Amino acid sequence: MPYQASRRSLLSAAAVAAVTAAGATASALPRRATGPPYGPGSGPVAGEEARRALARMSLEEKVGQLFVSRVYGHVATGPDPADADTFQAELGVRSAAELIARYHLGGVIYFGWAGNIRHPRQVAELSNALQRAARDSGAGIPLLLSTDQEHGAVTRIGKPVTLLPGAMALGAAADAEDALRAARISGAELAALGIRQDYAPVADVNVNPANPVIGVRSFGADPRAVAELVAAQVRGYQGAGVAATVKHFPGHGDTDTDSHVGLPVMRHTRAEWEELDEPPFRAAVEAGVDAVMTAHIVFAALDPAGDPATLSHPIVTGILRQRLGFAGVVITDSLGMAGVRQKYGDDRVPVLALKAGCDQLLNPPDLGLAYRSVLAAVRSGELTGARVDESVLRILELKSRRGLFGDPLVAPERVAATVGTPEHLSAAEEVAAGTTTLLANTQGLLPLDPVRYPKLLVTGADPDSPTGTTGPPTAVLARELGALGFTAAALPPARAVAAAPDHDVVLVCTYNVPQGASTQYDLVRDLVAAGARVVTLALRNPYDPARLPPVAAALASYSWGDGDLRAAARVVAGAHRPSGRLPVPVPGRWPLGHGLTY
Incomplete structure (x- = not known):
């Protein structure tokens, strides 16, 4: 059945048909990555080790293994009074070590906002301290430490960790070998910090320009291309010893509600799901x-x-387990998100997730309530002991497969030998070089000649930079263009129009330009009206140029980290030829696979 665009999708039926056509253009499909799969195939050693661990655990310890919780602060014992107060208010304990001992936690998720991340060696030391706390409590089962290190728009750990292009940027490069290489680098650095589960890559196929939560976190709109890149990154992460976690099943790509704040509704038919959403998860x-x-x-x-x-249950067990044959660990998205809390109370959600077929319960808002609710469900017979054992065994097998039963500790003094090394940084630059997309060059302005156009003005949007970058995007771009031989200055939009006549070219950074009237539209309109030569750079979603007045040239970088901006600056200056291709169509302007070069 051919896909028809849902009412909530802003793509035309013709555009989506082009995305899913069997004869999609080669430029839209990545070059295939090679290498062995690093699968969950639980071998006899992992299985036996896990079964021995399960046999010595009490019911309370088994239930604790199901939970992955946040902790506060940068050390396990929590000497910072502010962290201790937050712990007490939200989790009923005063330190991470107490939390692990009380609830026999199976895992911990790291967040910057929770104070867990200061610098790489500190993260490694925190990981060791948490593992020692787990070793010294209950059954002594090692923790599975995790984070959301997608790169690009969602980056939890910043410099000096190597920052790599995000998913849609990799989709623009359309090179599965680069996607694999990026995941292998990220995985090696996470493993050095003691983090052995990454909630990446995103397997959602983004076919809705109005999607507020996925967007550039997706590799693109072509399910075949997304499937290639997802599989490559799975191999990359797991080849480096880190459990990859594809998300968000059964597919979050055609929604226009953010599940953090509401409950999105997908209106695809079953046939449309099989054609659009299923392929990356199957891959x-x-x-x-x-x-x-x-x-x-x-x-x-x-x-x-x-x-x-x-x-x-029909989705998690019926489709993921039975149709796709997935035998590994199923983890919920955060149980603190509004999308899962609207219909049932926080006491019922973890029980219902387990009944559906989930294994790991991620970050419940009230861990004590969730833990007691699952225990009560087992004791009442609503959940059987066998059902709990099934999930715990999968979790233990994963820990065994990732080597955590042998020695979960890392060497903090050796972090610098792996994290942010010259080799990794050089590889990141090489990967980023292929991501910038030249969307329009109607006046032949690009590449810029520093002799003919020596004075550049950089202005526009300055969103919060991905963790650990060196400054606002406009300042970073001005610095990079200065290094390429231009005289470049960064000014806020309020001063840009008046300053434009004193500059040869104005580079305007845009960020998620809305449909209709906006301050970003007004800025570009006023610069063009003042006679400025304007080049726009879409820092995030590539739909921006279609929502702005026509300009001399338009580019998309899909992210705004230092490496992404450096690559864009080199394209502007002609130091590198643009080679990125649109991984999503831009309705009314450009098809999937569009991209110009010099």
Whole structure:
């Protein structure tokens, strides 16, 4: 059945048909990565080790293994009074070590906002301290430490960790070998910090320009291309010893509600799901992915009950387990998100997630309540002991497969030998070089000649930079263009129009330009009206140029980290030829695979 655009999708039916056509252009498909799958295939050693651990655990310890919780502060014992107060208010304890001992936690997730991340050696030391706390409590089961290091728009750990292009930038490069290399580098650095599960890559196929939560976190709109890149990154992460976690099953790409704040509804038919949303998840399973994260979305064609997918037995067990044959760990998205809390209370959500077929319960808002609710469900018979054992065994097998039972500790003094090395930084520059897309060059202005156009003005949007970058995007671009022989200055939009006549070219950074009237539209309009030669650079979603007045040239970088901006600056200056191709169509302007070069 041919895909028809849903009412909530802003893509035309013709555009989406082009995305999913069997004869998609070669430029839209990545070059295939090679290498062995590093799968969950639980071998006899991992299975036996896990079964021995399970046999010595109490019910309380088993239930604790199901939970992955946040902690506060940068050390396990929590000497910072502010951290201790937050712990006490939210989690009922005063340190991470107490939390692990009380609830027999199976895992911990790191966040910058929780104070967990200061610098790489500190993260490694925190990981060791948490592992020692787990070793010294209960059954002594090692923790699975995790984070969301997608790169690009979602980057939890910044410099000096190597920062790599995000998913849509890799989709623009369309090179699965580069995607694999990026994941292998990231995985090696995470493993050096003691983090052995990454909630990446994103397997959602983004076919809705209005999607507020996925966008550039997706590799693109072509399910075949997304599948290639997802499989490559699974191999890269797991080849480096880190469990990859593809998300958000069964697919979050055609939503216009953010599941952090509401409950999105997917209106694809079952046939449309099979054509658009399923292929990347199937490819991940075939590549041997360790874990799959569920989405807090209603998908009526897959389950008419109206429950979010995280709580849906037909979706988690019927489709993911039985149809796709996935035998690894299923983890929920955060249980603190609004999408999973609207229909049921926080006491019921973890129980229903387990009944649906999930294994790991991620970051419940009230860990004590969630833990007690699961215990009560087992003791009442609503959940059987066998059902709990099934999930715990999968989690233990994953820990065994990733070597945590042997020695979960890392060497903090050796972090610098792996993290942010010259080799990794050089590889990141090489990967980023292929991502910038030249969308329009109507006046032949690019590449800029520093002799003919020596004075550049950089202005426009300055979103918060990805963690650990060196400054606002306009300042970084001005610095990089200065290094390439131009006289470049960064000015805020309020001063840019008046300053434009004193500059040869104005480079305007844009960030998620809305449809209709906006301050970003007004800025570009006023600069063009003043006679400025204007080049725009879409820092995030590449739909921006279609929502702005025509300009001399338009580029897309898909992210705004230092490496992404350096690559864009080199394209502007002609130091590197643009080679990126649109991984999503821009409605009304450019098709999938569009991209100009010099």
